[in-house]
Amino acid sequence: MNLITELIYMLSAATLLTAFYILLQPFIQSMIRTIITQSVVIGLISFAMAYYLRNIDFILLGLLVIFLRGFLVSYLLERQIPKRKELFREYTKGTPSTLLTALIVAVVGIFIVYFYVFSNLITDVAFGTNNIIVFPFVVIFLGIFQILARRNTLAHVIGYVEQENGIVLMSIFLIPVPFIVELTVFLDVIALVLIASIVARETSEHKNLEELRG
Template identity: 45%
Template sequence: MNAIENIVFLSAALATVSGFYIQAQEYIRSMVRGQFIQSILIAATIFVLAYAESSIDLVVLGLLVLVLRGYLITELLERRIPGKGSDLREKEIGIASHLLLDLVFIMIGTFIIYSLVFSGINFSIAGNISGGTILVFPLALFFQGLFLIGSRNTTFSQITGYIEEENSLVLFAIFLIPVPLIIEASVFLDVLALVVISSIVVLEKFTHNPLEELRG
């Protein structure tokens, strides 16, 4: 494994670790800022890939991720935090148990999906074929987002989980698709959808309990 591959693996792994950081937060603002860090890490991965591949498309994508996901979404979500903002937190969360459950969930999910679907895929960085192993990180991030949505009641946590899933899709796609034009479009649409949805949903209700919207 050369230096570029090492850096890409490390930044992708750190993006996965940032998912644990978000999962372990009680305070809404910390959670939103965790999402900011995750977006920065994904942008950094894209910039390293852009350097390795000498791709201007990837540079543009990196800038889009940085500005839209890193800055815009974080700013909009932080503005929506009611009250003093920094004081608002989700109470009675067992961080240790959540972390361990999250670990079990993502390990099982990632292992099954990777083994069944992605183990035969090859991925190359700067011409070096390194197998599809790097896809483990976006897969793990996806399951973390899913677990965050499932394990928390507040709307902010669930929106952050959704953004985490979107981040994992961006990370996933940059490792699979050569020219990520479709991702750029999806980034715009996702941001638009997220902003609109979060603005409405957060104002309407602060917490959402399982299945309550489906009761007659």
């Protein structure tokens, strides 16, 4: 393994760590800051891929990810937090059990990806080995798990943004020209964040079984 692939692996691992951090973080503002960090790390992965593939497109993509996804989306989200932003939080408990459940989700996800997707679907990857696809898949799974595990609407939206981050990361590794993916995903996210900010005004928390009430 040479240094640049090792760097890409390390940065991908860093995105996973930020995903776990978001999952455990009760403070909404801190979660949004971590989403910024995650987006910046994905931008850095894009720069590293630009060096790895000698392709200038990835530098533009990285800049787009950092500025649009990292800062614009986070700015829109952060405006939605009610008064006394730094103190607004969702009351969470049971860190070990949440972590262990997330671990099970991630591990089952890894094995599904490893034994089904690798062998049957993916044949060509821009990055040298196709094993790297595991990282974005786990980020997507953790985003879904975030939506399941939380009650706060903003936390749900953040889980969705994280999922989309995973899709962008996958596109960086997968397709030679990932601009289309970034643009469509970005439009998706902008629309969702705008709608979700209205929903967040309406109902700030979703309790169990609320949807089933007539």
